[in-house]
Amino acid sequence: MSFWEFTLSYIVSVLALIISIVSIYINKQQHKENLDLNERLAKIQTIQSDQQIYFQEQQNRISQIPYFCLDVTKPIYTTTDGQLILPITLINVGIQSATSIHLKPINDKTGLDCFTDTLYDMGVKHYVHEYLDKYFALPQSSICFSFLCDEHKNKLKLSFKIEFSDLIGRIYEQTFSVLYCGKEKIYAQNHFSSIPRCLDKRDGTCGVD
Structure with a gap:
């Protein structure tokens, strides 16, 4: 293998390693963002569920009192x-x-x-x-x-x-x-x-x- 072939092969290997590291970092960031998004969505759903229960309880209470x-x-x-x-x-x-x-x-x-x-x-x-x-x-x-x-x-x-x-x-x-x-x-x-x-x-x- 000539010097230039060895150098080119080395550069390609380094670039592949960099791309692999960047891909891993991006995947980790996307995974973290997805976890954060899912957590926020779960909190929103919990709040909406609590509000629905509260409004239903108040509606039931209102229907049972003079109004x-x-x-x-x-x-x-x-x-x-x-x-x-x-x-x-x-x-x-x-x-x-x-x-x-x-x-x-x-x-x-x-x-x-x-x-x-x-x-x-x-x-x-x-x-x-x-x-x-x-x-x-x-x-x-x-x-x-x-x-x-x-x-x-x-x-x-x-x-x-x-x-x-x-x-x-x-x-x-x-x-x-x-x-x-x-x-x-x-x-x-x-x-x-x-x-x-x-x-x-x-x-x-x-x-x-």
């Missing part, structure tokens, strides 16, 4: 002395009855307007006009009441809160919000009914805050 939805289909009207009357209906869409239902002051407010909070209030205060027509609600039954304020032409967001008990004595509160236009005397359709929040922290079945 009110806001109904604002009754029209807003004006009295002869220039006041707006805002009729409110709450429907118990849960499968359990609610008792001891009453309005609850918002944010520890005091005064005659303590039961309402108004976004974009423009100096408008809301008061209770007609109080709850009953203090209990069977499943699919409703309670009615109304608020009043001085006549205005603004668009306002009105919030209020109720407190009630289920048949085994657990106490809940629930918050509602609705947009309305004083000028047009109409409610908006995008009103809000929160999930009932159990106030008894010692009760393990009360998982929604």
